[in-house]
Amino acid sequence: MADEWKIKCLVPDLPSAQEVLPYLERMDSARWYSNFGPLVTEFEARMADFIAQMSPTCRTPLHTVTFSSATTALELYFRASGLPDGARILVPGLTFSATAASVAITGNTPVFSDVDPDTWDLTPAIARAALEKGPLDAVLPVAIYGYPLDMDAWAAFEAETGVKVIVDAAAALGNQHVHADVPVIFSLHATKPFGVGEGGLLVTSDAALADKCRRLSNFAFDDGTSRAIGTNAKMAEAMAAYGLAQIERFPAVQARRREVLAAYVSALGTKHFHPKTADYVPGTLLFDTEGKADAVEAALTSANIQIRKWYFPPLREHAAFRGADIAGQGVSNELPVIESLKSRLVGLPFHAFLSDEDISHVADCIRKTTV
Ligand SMILES: Cc1ncc(COP(=O)(O)O)c(C=O)c1O
Numbered sequence: 001m002a003d004e005w006k007i008k009c010l011v012p013d014l015p016s017a018q019e020v021l022p023y024l025e026r027m028d029s030a031r032w033y034s035n036f037g038p039l040v041t042e043f044e045a046r047m048a049d050f051i052a053q054m055s056p057t058c059r060t061p062l063h064t065v066t067f068s069s070a071t072t073a074l075e076l077y078f079r080a081s082g083l084p085d086g087a088r089i090l091v092p093g094l095t096f097s098a099t100a101a102s103v104a105i106t107g108n109t110p111v112f113s114d115v116d117p118d119t120w121d122l123t124p125a126i127a128r129a130a131l132e133k134g135p136l137d138a139v140l141p142v143a144i145y146g147y148p149l150d151m152d153a154w155a156a157f158e159a160e161t162g163v164k165v166i167v168d169a170a171a172a173l174g175n176q177h178v179h180a181d182v183p184v185i186f187s188l189h190a191t192k193p194f195g196v197g198e199g200g201l202l203v204t205s206d207a208a209l210a211d212k213c214r215r216l217s218n219f220a221f222d223d224g225t226s227r228a229i230g231t232n233a234k235m236a237e238a239m240a241a242y243g244l245a246q247i248e249r250f251p252a253v254q255a256r257r258r259e260v261l262a263a264y265v266s267a268l269g270t271k272h273f274h275p276k277t278a279d280y281v282p283g284t285l286l287f288d289t290e291g292k293a294d295a296v297e298a299a300l301t302s303a304n305i306q307i308r309k310w311y312f313p314p315l316r317e318h319a320a321f322r323g324a325d326i327a328g329q330g331v332s333n334e335l336p337v338i339e340s341l342k343s344r345l346v347g348l349p350f351h352a353f354l355s356d357e358d359i360s361h362v363a364d365c366i367r368k369t370t371v
Pocket of ligand 1: 069071095096098099142170171186188199
């Protein structure tokens with residue numbers, strides 16, 4: 001079905017084989033393909049510079065550690081973080097399943113929260129209210145759809161409450177600045193704005209945490225013996241080759257995404273998009289249909305335009321998380337904001353290869369359905 005769409009929802013924008021070739025040739029000459037080789041080492045250093053430049057208020061040196069994915073980065077963060085066994089970790093009920101799965105698979109308890117009705121994310125205010133109703137050991141807010149979170153506010157939350165914060169900014173590389181006190185994880189999956197194929201990145205000012213996560217990603221080896229139960233979650237040199245080539249072209253990638261967003265805004269206005277649309281280009285573009293999500297889906301699908309309803313059904317409706325706890329409410333209550341967003345949000349086609357005509361066509365179909 002995917003190839004039959006006239007307009008696809010998401011098309012990866014990765015470097016061409018030609019752009020990656022010089023890096024692959026370096027890999028060939030070194031005959032070094034994994035295990036923290038020169039390309040991974042250079043990629044980590046360049047990403048640390050890039051993220052530090054984006055975060056001028058963070059004056060502490062940053063450590064970046066690569067992984068096979070954001071999911072393995074999250075899992076190893078939880079393995080390394082020193083949280084108590086079975087820690088209760090607040091996660092938004094509206095996110096990709098990997099957010100909550102990384103909590104559960106490492107023996108912790110995901111506790112679902114509702115989200116802010118305007119920004120669609122788990123905010124410090126929501127976490128504070130949850131904490132008044134019951135104990136929490138950590139909070140895992142998500143930079144939903146790639147819009148950045150207010151890291152100063154999250155650092156203040158951690159300082160005030162003593163509850164650890166780790167940010168899942170999977171889709172927000174290029175938008176999310178960092179704070180010295182709050183570790184952040186990014187995804188480098190092909191569908192993300194900074195795609196390499198598969199990969200994840202932990203950014204932290206905590207050298208010991210970075211070192212522990214790195215060791216766990218390589219069987220927890222230390223002097224040839226496993227000091228703990230580790231795994232294999234390293235980034236391969238070939239993925240770092242893509243990463244280094246992607247760094248070169250990322251300003252152009254971002255510029256093109258900005259143009260596509262501007263075309264949508266000129267066709268549909270800003271009212272139905274996220275409030276940060278004027279300042280940031282998201283990873284995925286959600287349109288607020290104000291209750292007409294099914295009608296918009298039907299209209300676009302019948303025009304052969306692919307949409308995605310990210311991240312619906314919400315996690316509590318997935319078999320894996322049915323019966324999971326809700327912050328301060330026990331297991332039976334619903335999350336009303338997420339419930340209402342179900343009939344509101346539709347993910348529109350959003351990628352570098354959309355023409356102005358494609359965007360006009362999408363906008364026309366939406367206008368006919370929503371007016
Ligand atoms: C919010 C969120 N967290 C985590 C992930 C997992 O990222 P990865 O595919 O790199 O494991 C994704 C991927 O889509 C995501 O959207």
